[in-house]
Amino acid sequence: MKLKKFISLALLSLFVFNIQAQEGYELWLDYKKIQDTTVKKKYASFLNNIELIGNSSTIQAIKDELQLARTGFEFENSDPSGNSKLIIGIQSNLPSSLKSQIDTENLGNEGYTITSLNNKETIVISGNSDVALLYGTFGLLREMQQKNDISNLNIEEKPKIQKRVLNHWDNLDRTVERGYAGFSIWDWHLLPELIKPEYKDYARANAAIGINGTVLTNVNSNALILTPHYIEKVKALAEVFRPYGIQVYLTARFSAPIELGDLDTADPLDEDVKKWWKNIADEIYSEIPDFGGFLVKADSEGQPGPFQYDRTHVDGANMLAEAVAPYDGIIMWRAFVYSEEDPDDRAKQAYDQFIPYDGKFADNVLVQVKNGAIDFQPREPFHPMFGAMPDTPLMMEFQITQEYLGFSSHLVFLPKLYEEVLDEDTFSDGENSPVAKVIDGTNSNKKLTGIAGVANIGTEKNWTGHPFGQANWYGFGRLAWDPYMDSKDIAKEWLKINFSNEENFVKPMTDLLIESREAVVNYMTPLGLHHIMATSHHYGPGPWVDDLGRPEWNPVYYHKADKNGIGFDRTSSGSDALSQYAKPIEEKYSSPETTPEKYLLWFHHLAWEYEMKNGKTLWDNIALHYQTGVEQVEEMQATWEEMEPYVNEREFEKTSMLLEIQLKEAKWWRDACLSYFQQFSNMELPEGVPEPEHNLEYYKSIERPFAPGINPSW
Amino acid sequence: MKLKKFISLALLSLFVFNIQAQEGYELWLDYKKIQDTTVKKKYASFLNNIELIGNSSTIQAIKDELQLARTGFEFENSDPSGNSKLIIGIQSNLPSSLKSQIDTENLGNEGYTITSLNNKETIVISGNSDVALLYGTFGLLREMQQKNDISNLNIEEKPKIQKRVLNHWDNLDRTVERGYAGFSIWDWHLLPELIKPEYKDYARANAAIGINGTVLTNVNSNALILTPHYIEKVKALAEVFRPYGIQVYLTARFSAPIELGDLDTADPLDEDVKKWWKNIADEIYSEIPDFGGFLVKADSEGQPGPFQYDRTHVDGANMLAEAVAPYDGIIMWRAFVYSEEDPDDRAKQAYDQFIPYDGKFADNVLVQVKNGAIDFQPREPFHPMFGAMPDTPLMMEFQITQEYLGFSSHLVFLPKLYEEVLDEDTFSDGENSPVAKVIDGTNSNKKLTGIAGVANIGTEKNWTGHPFGQANWYGFGRLAWDPYMDSKDIAKEWLKINFSNEENFVKPMTDLLIESREAVVNYMTPLGLHHIMATSHHYGPGPWVDDLGRPEWNPVYYHKADKNGIGFDRTSSGSDALSQYAKPIEEKYSSPETTPEKYLLWFHHLAWEYEMKNGKTLWDNIALHYQTGVEQVEEMQATWEEMEPYVNEREFEKTSMLLEIQLKEAKWWRDACLSYFQQFSNMELPEGVPEPEHNLEYYKSIERPFAPGINPSW
Structure with a gap:
């Protein structure tokens, strides 16, 4: 073999110099070269003539970001500005x-305007704070990344929710509970001295989508984070994040006063305990004046809490709230609680525990409620608490990390779930x-107001493992800013920014993203099935599991399959969890005929022969849903194969390999679940559904x- | 503040496109643009006209590497070749x-030549295998990376050691025992489907320095790695590594036949056990025909082994050796053993256990011996086994990860230690x-023959955490290829390749690297002190620790400080470990006067007032060594500050921040150890040594x- 002179230098150059970009490290801040020269000249004319008014670390961050954008877009100094101009300044400082x-x-404080003025020759980004200007700058750059027309801008944006935070379930040893993208990006051991570039890039990425807070530590918390040794480290991170408008929060272990060796009680009504937490707050705020506050998981899954002292959630939350109130701090008190003793339907317990306290929490307490009453399933009906606590600020807790949705190897576009x-x-009003x-x-x-997303971020080179995991972080941020956004619009936006705005790419890939959520529901838990995954790690199917210590930990508790049928009766003839919803819902869902089929087995136990709307039996429908899920993944593969021209080599290959895993696991779910349920249904698989590859054993x-x-x- | 038009586009471009390079991901394969146009044209004339003879995955790897180099060096197609030519082919295939x-x-099989022929117009890389050609190609590229003259090459290189392997102490959950660069790069969960680009880049980097084997799993092993589920994953890695001449090895847990549920004994003389391991070998080799073999830690620190069955190391090793012998596999049997019951000096035990078996191991067994008899200390005398087993192939085990040398935050150039x-x-012959x-x-x-290095590699963006940790991986590889190399030459080579070949950089930085090893000895364990670090994690000083279960786990066991003096008497009046060395050494070291001072307290217990060669007391010398160590770090900082022009921004900043940590911890070691020892010496600190900042408590x-x-x- 004789090598000719190498010819593909340009291509190779891309390969060598953009490895990091190819890996996806830049997230949605990869300002790609703008190919269309007309568009490029237009954009450059504004970015080559900027007046940036102000003087703060946030203003410096804006300046840095604009420089990165100009370089990435490959604007040249020779691109003339003409009379074009970009002016950025808070309203009171404008000419x-x-x-x-x-x-x-x-x-x-956070809203911004982007306005074309002076015969459209001037674009003005304004607002009432430097952070608003930063958001506005990211807003304009986002338009450019999508190659949108910027000739006549009249954008007014304002976040609809105040506290838009990521929850990191990161432990001090850098493991991440439910983390599938490597390990924690917080390198505690080397903080505060070593400030990794990732910390700043994390802040940039979050600010770009409007996230303004981050809880650094796991809800299953370690009290050591509250000691001066760690607060010094937290402070170092807070200083990196501050210019980007991001507050840091910590999780507070309720028993910390005891564990750190100072007291022998953690009773929230004890004066010494109150004083202890006030001291902690004073210490933290003296180092981090804009510290956000605490997130608390109390009296849940073994975590300590006020119950031990015969106190209530309100006692616990308000005691902590008092400690941070002088500094405008808040407490996020989680409602994910279920009792070890209570034999009642787990889905009902949080509601029962919290509803009596509506209106009793202090003004700076948010009660943080998971989107559904069980636990971040592929699909759950909304949590009934959302319709039942008019006098309590409820914070939404979504999970971005895919604990129950295939980890970081399944392509599932979560904004579709969030939107649903x-x-x-709720009919609450x-x-x-x-x-x-x-x-x-x-x-x-x-x-x-507040909204939280359990982060899917780790040490993987592209932060999220799956290249499409980034879309879920992005989409969470966008919905936190505006919970009325259409998930399809978010998909398009992200696809254009991340890959290409060509219609032949955006159209099929938008469809793929939107359908991906239904696919995972189909191949894991169709028709309202839930919590039937394997124990502990939750990886793969485990509908047969029936030997765990507590009934509500076992999948058999949730699907209740037997020879008579399958499903959890939550109507008045069963656990009556349905009664926690507003009347119109309760009435509609009380009969299987009027229950949306996607929630059917969540609320009803039905015979295998039950006839569904399509005229087929329940058993056939279950089997066909599993099969459809598998086929949807095959379609995703086929679509993706067509996308090679629009995607860089590394992300293309990686996604292809991950889709292989997803297909393998979709089949595993289908075959394992159908093998298991078939024992009870004793019915044949319908046409189109292949026999499982292996037997149930x-x-x-x-x-x-x-x-x-x-x-x-x- | 008003922004002028941006002017530093070129600089920014570097920043944006070379983030990955700036992080050091490319290791020593970062083919930087060659600035000198004469040199560039010269090199390009050869690389623009290549005849590559052969057809294999290794030949393809050579081709890929040359393409990367050409692109990185920024050769252009217009750079003329004239009559220059590079021919690469195995000798029998040459014209x-x-x-x-x-x-x-x-x-x-692995040696290569690089020869200038035909009036120096042709460079020929040759050897007897494709892998030899790959090594030769890396050899030529290394010359170019250093900007060496290539006009008259006559290089002949051949590795002096056969098995040159990395030992990864990586667990299946991706934690890394003694890992300070993040977590394991082996993403077992997503293998075999997901082949990360890192796997190939790992192979390239290792091949470039001549490493030809890698043990993927921790010596504290998990038997699951031997199951088909994992072998499939190992196979996928082996296939990535194969073109680069790298064999994979695994650690074998001795009790695997029991733990995997097949047998109720692991007795190495039991026929079923023998058959079991043969089956495992057959299974592995049917998937991975070039599998290297097993590394075994047996009867050591709680690991299972042959002793339980009253069998010997020879019984255990030879049984496994027989299983892999048909496939040319080898067994690396570790000699790092010390008994739970034996009250004798731990430094003596491995020797005592192994010497009786000299000549008894099978032909395909290497006994793997740590460089010193205790455990990878900042300084140890060489292990006496090296001088005492003429009829047994001994494999050197060095530690690249800095368990006892400041983790990944201290700059310590380990090739200096290896060279020592x-x-x-040994006087053995x-x-x-x-x-x-x-x-x-x-x-x-x-x-x-063989040599192993315990890897310092992890998920950090630059693989090793500390930018200078790369030099230790690099240097290990170079010494594995040629154990007679001068560590100073290695330092120069690495500095030139990695940063700059300018004299004003290379000269002071070579001195810094060479001195860095003595610095860490000084501020941690001067004059032969050893094993006085904190328990378990080994982070920071812990000379006071005296409460651990076994005597030889406690630092007080090793320094034996009391009011009469300090040091471990290993002469005939003490443990007599000295007698394990050859007579000339024993005689020389039996008296403190003739013992090299660097080993003084390793072999002798001496009074605080003992007068040393410089006329000062032992106490003063100890204190001054600690102080010198701190000052050496300060000097390193001062030198580094001058190097900014030669180093990219991110690595410069990162190293500066890490040197801050190193200085802080050097002072911590000095102050803690001197506070502690001063209780016994009851002597003042000599002039020049500051009082500790805090008290001993x-x-x-x-x-x-x-x-x-x-x-x-x-």
């Missing part, structure tokens, strides 16, 4: 000629009271002790 | 006109029998439960 044309009165929850009508209105405070005019024998995401402290 | 001029007869060990004369000659087989004409109270590198299974 008087502009001031009168820009109204920021109703934008609050946010859109559901009459018709048209969707969850979104509860969360953003519209419904009862709440003064404090094989699937039951699969053990994966080193599946990722298990907390080593368990 | 007959060249064949006669190239002699590869004594090069074995390799150069020590008369004078001039250095350890290197034992390892490379020269001394007793060994047929099997403070240092004793420091707890760092989340220091990295602890094995979660402990």
Whole structure:
């Protein structure tokens, strides 16, 4: 073999110099070269002539970002500005000629405007704070990344929710509970001295999508994070994040006063305990004046809490709230609680525990509620608490990390799931009271609002492992800013920014993203099935599991399959969890005929022969849903193969390999679940559904002790 | 503030496109643009006209590498070749006109030649295998990376040691025992489907320095790695590594036949056990035909082994050796053993256990011996086994990860340490029998030779955490290839390749690297002190620790400080470990006066007032060594500050921040150890040594439960 002179230098150059970009490290801040010269000249004319008014670390961050964008877009100094100009400044600092044309009165502290003025020759980004200007700058750059027309801008944006935070379930040893993208990006051992570039890039990425807070530590918390040794490290991170408008929060272990050796009680009504937490707050705020506050998991899954002292959630939350109140700190008190003793339907318990305390929490407490009453399943009906606590600010907790949705190896576009929850009508304030209105405070005019996403971020070179995991982080941020956004629009936006705005790419890939969520529901838990995954790591199917210590830990508790049928009766003839919803829902869902089929087995136990809307039996429908899920993954593969021209080599290959895993596991779910349920149904598989590759014993024998995401402290 | 037009586009471009390069991901394969146009044209003339003879995955790897180099060096197609030509082919395939001029007869399978012929217009890389050509290609590229003159090459290189392997102490859950660079790069969960680009880049980097084997799993092993589920994953890695001449090895848990549920004994003389291991070998080799073999830690620190069945190391090793022998596999049997019951000096035990078996191991067994008899200390005398087993192939085990040398935050150039060990004369075959000659087989004409380095590699963006940690991986590889290399030459080579070949950089930085090893000895364990670090994680000083279960786990056991003095008497009046060395050493070291001062307290217990060669007391010398160590770090900082022009921004900043940590911890070691020892010496600190910042109780109270590198299974 004789090598000719090498010819593909340009291509190789891309390969060598953009390895990091190819890996996806830049997230949605990869300012790609703009190929269209007309568009490029237009954009460059504004970015080559910028007036940036102000003087702060946030203003410096804006300047840095604009430089990165100019370089990435490959604007040249020779691209003329003509009379074009970009002016960035808070409204009160704008030149008087502009001031009168820009109204920021109703934008609050974080909202911004982007306005074309002076015969469209000037673009003005304004707002009432430097952080608002940063958001506005990211807003304009986002337009450019999508190659949108910027000739006549009139954008007014304002976040609808105040506290938009990521929850990191990161432990101090850098393991991440339910983490599937490597390990924790917080390198505690080397902080505060070593400030990794990732910390700043994390802040940039979050600010770009409007996230303004981050809880650094796991809800299953370690008290050591509250000691001066760690606070010094937290402070170092807070200083990196501050210019980007991001507050840091920590998780507070309720028993910390005892564990750190100072007291022998953690009773929230004890004066010494109160004083202890006030001291901790004083210490933290003296180092981190804009510290956000605490997130608390109390009296849940073995975590300590006020119950031990015969106190209530309100006692616990308000005691901590008092400690941080002088500094405008908040407490996020989690409602994910279920009792070790209570034999009642787990789905009902959080509601039962919290509803009596509606209106009793301090003003700076948010009660953080998971989107559904069980636990971040592929599909759950919205949590009934959202319709039942008008006088308590409820914070939404979504999970971005895919604990129950295939880890980081399955392509599942979660904004579609989030949207479904946010859109559901709670009827809490009459018709048209969707969850979104509860969360953003519209419904009862709440003064404090919040939304949290359990992060899918780790040490993987592209942060999230799966290249499409980035879309879920992105989409969470966008919905946190505006919970009424259409998930399809988010998909398009992300696809254009991340890959290409060519229609032949955006159209099929938008469809793929939107369908991906239904695919995972189909091949894992169709028709309202839930919590039937393997134990502990939750990797793969485990509907047969029936030997765990507590009934509600076992999959058989949730699907209740027997020869008579399958499903959890939550109507009045069963656990009556349905009664926790508003009347219109309760009435509609009380009969299987009027229950949306996607929730059918969540609320009803039905015979295998039960006839569904399509005229087929329940058994056939279950089997066909599993089969459809597998076929949907095959379609995703086929679509993806066509996308090679629009995607860089590394991300293309990686996604192809991951789709192989997803297909393998979709088949595993289908075959294992159908093998198991078939024992009870005693019915043939319908046409189109292949016989399982192995027998049930094989699937039951699969053990994966080193599946990722298990907390080593368990 | 008003922004002018941006002017520093070129600089920014570097920043954006070379983030990955700036992080150091490319290791020593970062082919930087060659600035000198004369040199560039010269090099390009050869690389623009290549004849590559052969057809294999290794030949393809050579082709890929040359393409990367051409692109990185920024050769252009317009750079003319004239009559220059690079020919790469195994000797028997060369055109007959060249064949006669190239002699590869004594090069074995891996050696190569790089020769200028035809009026220096042709460079020929040759050897006897495709892998030899790959090594030769890397050899030529290394010359270019250093900007060396290539006009008249006459290089003949051949590795002096056969098995040059990395030992990964990586667990299946991706934690790394003694790992300080993040977590394991082996993403077992997503193998075999997901082949990360890192796997190939790992192979390239290793091949470039001549490493030809890798043990993927921890010596504290898990039997599951031997199951088909994992072998499929190992196979996928082996296939990535194969073109690069790298064999994979696994660790074998001795009790695997029991743990995997097949047998109720692991007795190495039991026929079923023998058959079991043969089956395992058959299964592995049917999937991975070039599988290297097993590394075994048996009867050591709780690991299972043959002793339980009243069998010997020879019984255990030879049984496994028989299983892999049909496939040319080898067994690396570790000699790091010490008994739970034996009250004798731990330093003596491995020798006592192994010497009786000299000559008894099977031909395909290497006994793997740590460089010193205790455990990878900042300084140890060479292990006496190296001088005492003429009829057994001994494999050197060095530690690249810095368990006892400041983790990944201290800059310590380890090749200096390795060189010191390799150069020590064992007298095993008369004078001039250095350890290197034992390892490379020269001394007793060994047929099997090997060297291992415990890897310092992890998920950090630059693989090793500390930018200078790369130099230790690099240097290990170079010394594994040629254990007689001068560590100073290695330092220069690495500095030139990695940063700059400018004299103003290379000269001071070479001095810095060479001195860095003595610095860490000074501020941690001067004058032969050893094993006085904190418990378990080994992070920071802990000379006071005296409460651990076994005597030889406690630092007080090793320094034996009391009011009469300090040091471990290993002469005939003490443990007599000294008698394990050859007579000339024993005689010389039996008196403190003739013992090299660097080993003084390793072999002698001496009074605080003992007068040393400089006329000062032992106490003063100890204190001054600690102080010198701190000052050396300060000097390193001062030197580094001057190097900014030669180093990219990110690595410059990162190293600066890490040097801050190193200085802080050097002072911590000095102050803690001197506070502690001063209780016994009751002597003042000599002039020039500051009083400790805190009192002894403070240092004793420091707890760092989340220091990295602890094995979660402990």
